[in-house]
Amino acid sequence: xxxxxxxxxxxxxxxxxxxxxxxxxxxxxxxxxxxxxxxxxxxxxxxxxxxxxxxxxxxxxxxxxxxxxxxxxxxxxxxxxxxxxxxxxxxxxxx
Amino acid sequence: xxxxxxxxxxxxxxxxxxxxxxxxxxxxxxxxxxxxxxxxxxxxxxxxxxxxxxxxxxxxxxxxxxxxxxxxxxxxxxxxxxxxxxxxxxxxxxxxxxxxxxxxxxxxxxxxxxxxxxxxxxxxxxxxxxxxxxxxxxxxxxxxxxxxxxxxxxxxxxxxxxxxxxxxxxxxxxxxxxxxxxxxxxxxxxxxxxxxxxxxxxxxxxxxxxxxxxxxxxxxxxxxxxxxxxxxxxxxxxxxxxxxxxxxxxxxxxxxxxxxxxxxxxxxxxxxxxxxxxxxxxxxxxxxxxxxxxxxxxxxxxxxxxxxxxxxxxxxxxxxxxxxxxxxxxxxxxxxxxxxxxxxxxxxxxxxxxxxxxxxxxxxxxxxxxxxxxxxxxxxxxxxxxxxxxxxxxxxxxxxxxxxxxxxxxxxxxxxx
Numbered sequence: 001x002x003x004x005x006x007x008x009x010x011x012x013x014x015x016x017x018x019x020x021x022x023x024x025x026x027x028x029x030x031x032x033x034x035x036x037x038x039x040x041x042x043x044x045x046x047x048x049x050x051x052x053x054x055x056x057x058x059x060x061x062x063x064x065x066x067x068x069x070x071x072x073x074x075x076x077x078x079x080x081x082x083x084x085x086x087x088x089x090x091x092x093x094x095x
Numbered sequence: 096x097x098x099x100x101x102x103x104x105x106x107x108x109x110x111x112x113x114x115x116x117x118x119x120x121x122x123x124x125x126x127x128x129x130x131x132x133x134x135x136x137x138x139x140x141x142x143x144x145x146x147x148x149x150x151x152x153x154x155x156x157x158x159x160x161x162x163x164x165x166x167x168x169x170x171x172x173x174x175x176x177x178x179x180x181x182x183x184x185x186x187x188x189x190x191x192x193x194x195x196x197x198x199x200x201x202x203x204x205x206x207x208x209x210x211x212x213x214x215x216x217x218x219x220x221x222x223x224x225x226x227x228x229x230x231x232x233x234x235x236x237x238x239x240x241x242x243x244x245x246x247x248x249x250x251x252x253x254x255x256x257x258x259x260x261x262x263x264x265x266x267x268x269x270x271x272x273x274x275x276x277x278x279x280x281x282x283x284x285x286x287x288x289x290x291x292x293x294x295x296x297x298x299x300x301x302x303x304x305x306x307x308x309x310x311x312x313x314x315x316x317x318x319x320x321x322x323x324x325x326x327x328x329x330x331x332x333x334x335x336x337x338x339x340x341x342x343x344x345x346x347x348x349x350x351x352x353x354x355x356x357x358x359x360x361x362x363x364x365x366x367x368x369x370x371x372x373x374x375x376x377x378x379x380x381x382x383x384x385x386x387x388x389x390x391x392x393x394x395x396x397x398x399x400x401x402x403x404x405x406x407x408x409x410x411x412x413x414x415x416x417x418x419x420x421x422x423x424x425x426x427x428x429x430x431x432x433x434x435x436x437x438x439x440x441x442x443x444x445x446x447x448x449x450x451x452x453x454x455x456x457x458x459x460x461x462x463x464x465x466x467x468x469x470x471x472x473x474x475x476x477x478x479x480x481x482x483x484x485x486x487x488x489x490x491x492x493x494x495x496x497x498x499x500x501x502x503x504x505x506x507x508x509x510x511x512x
Contacts, residue, residue: 020415021386021418021419041386044439044440045438045439046343046414046438047418049338049411050411050415056337056339062337062338063338065330065334065341
């Protein structure tokens with residue numbers, strides 16, 4: 001079972017957002033950890049699904065649609081990734 | 096510019112610089128993505144080209160082996176110039192993915208003939224809300240010739256180009272004509288395509304929308320639709336699939352519009368030479384707003400014949416590509432109708448402006464919980480307001496109403512889509 005450090009999890013999230021919306025990279029640096037990052041960067045639902053997909057491709061961790069609402073900050077996404085990785089709930093797909 | 100191309104043999108075919116918009120006159124290859132000897136397949140991106148508006152990934156729609164590049168990187172060549180020589184092979188062309196604008200038939204002359212006519216002006220489109228300060232139709236500023244770099248720098252420096260004397264070809268203003276000495280500090284050349292593209296885009300939108308408001312007698316209709324069934328249906332089907340295959344309401348909207356247009360062909364097509372000309376299929380243009388300002392409208396060709404997941408993956412690629420500045424040539428096909436979807440953070444409804452020469456634009460406001468009366472009960476339901484902006488020269492309100500009814504029915508019965 002793999003574990004994920006806080007930094008690594010944060011980097012995965014940030015990298016996914018940068019890949020989907022490279023034009024927001026500068027703003028992203030100034031976003032608070034507990035801010036709604038999608039709203040702050042004006043990412044719409046299509047960008048959002050692209051970010052979630054990117055995270056899934058990178059880590060194998062699936063964020064369910066019902067969790068979309070509560071996983072909108074860098075903090076909550078990072079924490080979610082760490083616990084999902086720790087509990088081994090990721091699909092055996094990649095990593 | 097054009098070098099002498101190796102004479103095509105009986106079996107060789109020539110791929111020409113495609114027209115990616117009626118106002119595109121020339122483009123330069125920035126990067127070759129295929130090399131002599133490579134085998135290309137339909138849909139492969141062969142090169143990235145730079146037009147005056149943006150960088151575009153050019154796809155090819157036939158198979159073959161690359162024989163030679165016929166132009167140098169960075170060489171600005173007119174539309175229609177042979178750029179790639181291909182060895183013979185196999186048949187290609189499937190009716191859905193073949194975008195005829197891209198591949199010139201090998202039989203035609205290798206000169207710089209006119210671009211294939213299928214693509215009229217594309218890509219850049221209207222702000223879907225009414226504009227109040229439209230430029231006069233004489234378009235004073237557009238007559239100024241200036242290079243994209245000069246335009247973008249002038250805009251960054253807040254310099255009026257009309258006050259500058261140009262020293263470029265035909266008196267065009269080029270970057271070095273700008274008064275650099277008046278600047279404070281150093282100004283970096285703008286990042287490759289974005290600022291330039293935005294500038295040109297604003298101009299294109301202004302011209303198009305001024306023309307639309309000037310020429311087209313619009314009529315507007317609206318209809319509210321209860322999306323409860325559709326949202327439940329999406330939630331259920333999304334639960335069992337990985338994130339990459341999940342479908343958003345926007346894909347349902349596009350598919351429903353495409354199906355409805357097929358049933359109401361009088362709204363699907365163009366107003367040209369004082370008469371309506373039906374589209375040769377349902378090609379849905381999707382207005383995508385850019386965070387940096389402006390819009391692009393890539394097209395889903397034959398959207399009525401695609402599955403919802405195919406529509407969804409096209410939308411995802413288009414949104415990601417448009418916003419990261421990499422458009423694909425297959426998205427440049429001329430649309431027969433345009434859809435604007437304001438999304439989750441948008442306004443409740445849109446009274447759109449038609450993209451000429453099309454005759455209809457369909458807008459979706461945000462999906463919001465609203466009180467809804469059904470079976471004599473008021474309940475909160477997820478509701479969307481669909482609006483139609485249509486050209487009164489081509490159709491009347493009754494036709495438009497029927498389209499909205501069909502559309503409402505489709506969205507209330509998503510399983511039929």
